[in-house]
Amino acid sequence: MSRVLIAGESWMTHSVHVKGMDSFTTSAYVEGVEPLRRALTGRGHEVTHLPAHLVPAQFPDDGEALSAYDVVVLSDIGANSIQLSPSVFEQARPGSDRLGALRDWVHAGGGLLMVGGYLSFTGFEGKAAYRNTSLHDVLPVELLAEDDRVESPAGLQADVKEPSHPALGGAEGDWPLLLGYNRVLPRANSSVLATLDGDPLVAVSEFGAGRSAVFTSDCSPHWAPEPFCEEWPGYARIFGGLVEWLAR
Template identity: 65%
Template structure:
């Protein structure tokens, strides 16, 4: 079974409550990794979750630390959080380019999966900013220079064009609607076994001796509604299939 690092899929929220002339602020912490982590763990994979607020200080920065995993999953976590450690961002101290380390690790036989979200691919107002990094060469898709989100509040039904592809894990062709995704363009030679609104939903390609994949919608709400990530039996099949294709299991 695969050893998987999932980076991201958590967030903090600050709300200001105004009641007459008084106001107060409350904060909350939420993890959206549950459906994906639970699905992969149930299939026997070993999953380590690195929440978004810990990514700047703890994301692996060299081949040795990355070597403890078979697959790195980036889910709703921007390039800045990975590249800008506190030493670099706060103190102006040179440090390793952790995206370059990830690229080299994949080139040497590792695997990476990017899952969509407001801080994936280009993302909200292009703030995810992966298009300007070395990881852009690794992913099986080309990213837009602008905000790449496509919101589908009424739901968009995925179109499976190659149900037999191993990366889909036998999830079948009847997928529940999704509520949005990141618009990308498939690279020449990339395999695209599933589409959404005519755009890539699942894209796959080798990179050096390793493999890379993109799932351009979400693995949890809001783009992945409960019908997709909790009630659909194919959810676990799909992500288990992606993992197994990526690590050649």
């Protein structure tokens, strides 16, 4: 059993409804973590979910806090949310370099997985912004300087390069279509296990005594439609395999 922290995979929406001369607003809170959480707990892992709105105040500050986990998963949560705690952003008080602490924790033996989304890697309009952080060096891929999203509404088929690699968990056969991903570039010392349209989909590497991995599409809709994340047994095998490889 591994102890897994998933940061992100939640959001709030605020909608304006206009009906002729009148309008009103509605708000909603949504979590997209459930397919991933269910896949990992189903394989015996202990999962803690830190929703996106709690990340600025509650993400682990240092190596001691991170040592409560074997693997940290960042999914659809930008670098600003991790780095800018309320005391730093709202009160201009020096705080912890959380991404630096995460980098050092991986180098000392931890496992890091980044999953794609509008606020992963470089992200929508560059707002995820990991390219200019110390965590960039940890990832098995190079990030683009510009908006890196690739929207593929007709769907893309994964090309599995190393089906026997343990990080893929023994997923067999053709993978269901994915509807988009974050475009990244492989590093020389990384292993690209699967691609989408020639770009890395799953890549892994060693970093010091630790390991890092990426899954550049989503773990939930919209890029990962239900046939992929809800109906396909290979989904749990892939994400379970990634976590288990990262945790050694």
